[in-house]
Amino acid sequence: MRYPNQIRQRRKIDALTGIKSSLDKIRSVIAFVYLLYVANERKPFVRYSVSTGSKISIDSKLLEAIENLIGHKGLGTIINNNPLITNQYEPLYVGVTLLMKLGYLKMEGKQSTAERTGGIRFPKQLYFANNTLVLDLILRGIQEDVRYTSLFEWLQNKVATNSDFEDRVCMFLSTCTIFTQFKLRDNTNNELFFQTEGIYAALRGGYNDVIYSDSHEFVGPTRIYNNVLREGLEPWIEINKSVLSFSGKSNPDAESMGAMISTTLDIHNVNNDALVTDDGIDEEDKDEITSESDFSPVQSLYRPFITAIKSKPFLLLAGISGTGKSRIVRELAFMTCPEKMQDEDGTTPGNYCMIEVKPNWHDSTELLGYYSSFNGGGYRFTKFDRFVVKAWLNPDVPFFVCLDEMNLAPVEQYFAEFLSVLETRSRDNEGNVVTGTLVDKQYFKDDTKMTEYFGLVNGDDWTIKVRSDLVNKGLTLPPNLIVIGTVNMDDTTYQFSRKVIDRAMTIEMNGGELSQMFGNSNSLKYRSDEDVVKLGMFKAPYINADEVIERYQSQANIIKEKLPEKLEAINTALKDTPFQVSYRVLNELVIYLGALMDEATAKGETIDDDALPTLINQAMDQITLMKILPRIEGDEDMFRRSGGTNVLKTLQSLFSEDSDSYKKLREMIDRLDRTGFTRFWP
Secondary structure (H helix, E strand, O other): OOOOOOOOOOOOOOOOOOOOOOOOOHHHHHHHHHHHHHOOOOOOOOOOOOEEOOEEEEEEEEHHHHHHHOOOOOHHHHHHHOOHHHHOHHHHHHHHHOOOOOEEEEOOOOOOOOOOOOOOOOEEEEEEHHHHHHHHHHHHHOOOHHHHHHHHHOOOOOOOOOHHHHHHHHHHHHHHHOOEEEEHHHHHHOOEEOOHHHHEEEEEEOOOOEOOOOOOOHHHHHHHHHHHHHOOOOOOEEEEEEEEEOOOOOOOOOHHHHHHHOOOOOOOOOOOHOOOOOOOOOOOHHHOOOOOOHHHHHHHHHHHHHHHHHOOEEEEOOOOOOOHHHHHHHHHHHHHHHHOOOOOOOOOOOEEEEEEOOOOOOOOOOOEEEEEEEOOOOOOOOOOHHHHHHHHHHOOOOOOEEEEEEHHOOOHHHHHHHHHHHOOOEEEEOOOEEOEEOOOOHOOHHHHHHHOOOOOOOOOHHHHHHHHHHHHOHHHHOEEEEEEEEOOOOOOOOOOOHHHOOOOOEEEEEOHHHHEEEEEEEEHOOOOOOOOOOOHHHHOOOOOHHHHHHHHHHHHHHHHHHHHHHHHHHHHOOOOOOOOOOHHHHHHHHHHHHHHHHHHHOOOOOOOOOOOHHHHHHHHHHHHHHHHHHEEEEEEEHHOOOOEHHHHHHHHOOOOOOHHHHHHHHHHHHHHHHHHHEEOOO
């Protein structure tokens, strides 16, 4: 016997009010979802599609089962033209999961954005929610022959001949949309966030109609709800061009329906924190980030590294030798390596690449390769190049490069191209992260090398796309590549310039108690695929500050006011020194704050007026420690001011005594007092 488990934290679903995806033929989608549920013997999960080249089609056994239910053969063409088969993942997710709440839709093996290019479709799965069970209970109350005749009509996206079926299902679907968040822009470009209750409230408040138009275009769930209205699936609301009004439906009438919505009890605590404006769905984040059991170790030991990676996929781990800097990179690789990439002896995960930096590296040839005219000529690729291509081939897995002893050679020389390309990150028209080129496209035209060295055979559609991108664009940085450099700061190594520090997230590792060494052997062991930490935990959700502002609009004004204010205070303290910061640090401060806010909301926390200042101070503390203090070094003359004030003490006064930055500054001040010189590095 055992007691019940504690309350489970449910999957948090963002409102996605800004995603530019649409879904029509709503009747056919609902019918197909329901028929999949019944045909799969009412099990909670179904893998309903299989790959057929660049397209997908329904699983043959499910097709046969649906044909037997409906009593019609030859439904393959109808079903394989259903939006659940033909459409991209994102509008299906918004329609089925977010709007109708019939189940969680998941794409197999790829990120949701993979379907945006080339017309490629990947197999999908449905995890049914209890709304589908409720729909089943409703439909079982309809005579079986009428039920399946009507479903056959809906499957063809026709209005059901039987009005009882039509009314029951439409009324049920209307109740499913109650807590969905919608957005419109009025004619003065103000963004209006609302739920269906807002429509009913306006009509019940004495207005005969409600304006339902957008000054730009319908986006997010509003775009799909617009199709629900136009296809006549909302029983109590009618639409005429861009005007909504009550229908004449009775039992219950529209007035009564509106009153019931206003007293509906929402146990999920939907609040304004959910009102985000996404231009895409990070499927891995939605699926994985709330799994407490998977990430309990990440929440403690690994959390500083994860949050830094989500802010920028380039870390410096600094500290004395033997403190576990390179081990941390291996641990992250082991915990994220899927079974298909695990080696038999358990020493080198397939998503891990160790590159030992040599003192004679003075350009990028050892890292990125070079063209040679000897032995027949051609480009001499490196293991780093091959690893980057491998990351492109496996976009759903995080890939870790460990640049060991990174500053044994001058980083600004051998790493210049990478640093420059890292700064080119942006989004294309479809929301994908793109960068400049590391290795020019002209060097990827050798078919033999592409096949033998990179393993780019003409296999599945994704492999073909990666090969095509290399030939037409060259080697660019994949969004799942994470580069971590280990650093020892002593007389045998080179100092970092401010250019490098500005472009990296620095974490100092000086080790803890020696007794903590024991009991850590399991951290370098593989996990089963069920327990593997997925890419979503590491993936950078933002590449610029504006994306954070767009996502957290209700907090935007405070963010835009407080963060520049805090950096200006730091610049004031650092006046007349070469250590003042500029827009790049502000940009990454906002991104880091966004990552902290995402972590908080994923745990179900509300970012209110009390919580936000705490998160801002936390972000400010860590960014100061990672990006500002590592820039600072000098003698007493550098930090002395007229009147006897000390720059470092002035800077220290900006932080609370329990903050990491305060403690680090105390260490730097003590070193300055003892030796007359100080710096961040030990």
